[in-house]
Amino acid sequence: MSDNAKVRLGIIGLGAMGGHVLASARDHADITVTVAADLDPATVERHRATDPAVTYTTDPAQVVAADDIDALYIATPPAFHAELAVAALRRGIAVFCEKPLAVSEADGRAMLAAAEEAGVACAVNFALSDRAAVLEIERALAAGEAGEVLGVDVRLRFPRWPRAFQADARWLDGREQGGFVREVFSHFVYLTDRLLGPVEVVDAGLDYAEGASETAARGHLHAGGVPVHLSAFAGIAGRETYEWVLWGTRRSYTLDAWSRLLVSDGGDWTPVELTGPQGGEPSRLAAFARAVRGGPQVNLADFAAGFRVQRVIEAFHA
Ligand SMILES: NC(=O)c1ccc[n+]([C@@H]2O[C@H](COP(=O)([O-])OP(=O)(O)OC[C@H]3O[C@@H](n4cnc5c(N)ncnc54)[C@H](O)[C@@H]3O)[C@@H](O)[C@H]2O)c1
Incomplete structure (x- = not known):
């Protein structure tokens, strides 16, 4: 990607966090949201009213397969992160994933392996990373x-x-x-x-x-x-x-x-x-866009950090 091209972002999950990031990406200098999905049709319709330029679907697979995305932001509940992230990474799509990375150890490992293999930018959205x-x-x-x-x-x-x-x-x-x-x-x-x-x-x-x-x-x-x-x-x-x-x-x-x-x-x-x-979602989106364009990933957690955190968290539930 050229240094000043906007990163075309797909979003999956348009609840509290996905909606917030969609709004944060509005008029953003580095990011443009092209396509977004939520399983809930009423949620999709709510966002269509405020951000009509985005293409919406209730089928997350259509976002993962979209031709007009460079990167995917995942804001579903955590048990669904892995399937979506791995599918995107297999296409060489960069991934910005909500925390916690995953719930199951196997899912976390699969995400880490897919990230290493894809060699594209992968980040986890921890709110404290750029405060x-x-x-x-x-x-x-x-x-x-x-x-x-x-x-x-x-x-x-x-x-x-x-x-x-x-x-x-x-x-x-x-x-x-x-x-x-x-x-x-x-x-x-x-x-x-x-x-x-x-x-x-x-x-x-x-x-x-x-x-x-x-x-x-x-x-x-x-x-x-x-x-x-x-x-x-x-x-x-x-x-x-x-x-x-x-x-x-x-x-x-x-x-x-x-x-x-x-x-x-x-x-x-x-x-x-x-x-x-x-620090906040707009600046983390800017940092992620820099990493997607091939720059260094600064003040954003990578998947390895996300997986370390997940393992600590899940030890409480063991
Ligand atoms: N970084 C932060 O500061 C922060 C803050 C809040 C939440 N989060 C994280 O964001 C993620 C989402 O949390 P939330 O509060 O927005 O939850 P939410 O329940 O408000 O939103 C989740 C949305 O995902 C949709 N959904 C569920 N399964 C789906 C699937 N398989 N495919 C597509 N859409 C699906 C739901 O319909 C819902 O609209 C979680 O991982 C959560 O931990 C992060």
């Missing part, structure tokens, strides 16, 4: 500003599960592919793996609601030799909380609510003002 706060923590760690890193705490709290923006996604409340460990903790495993090294599970456990996904999760993990503790609850009376804290001997860092960064040198937490691009 300004994450890039700042990464810089500070590389500069040694934290001192020795002694541990990481992850605290997640959900008054309601599934959350309001995914209220229609009933699969999120099931045990087969749902639950907040897969849906949310996966982002923080990615972050920890990226900043500290591969994550190993020492001990992990879930408590389930009857016939539904987990209401509590606890984990003792290690990342590059550093202890990582997870505490998470759903269905509680309390504020929705996404907190990742890195404890250093000289300076500690809190990433709060995905994008707010606070530091402590031993006293109170002080907010850090982050200037420049904050």
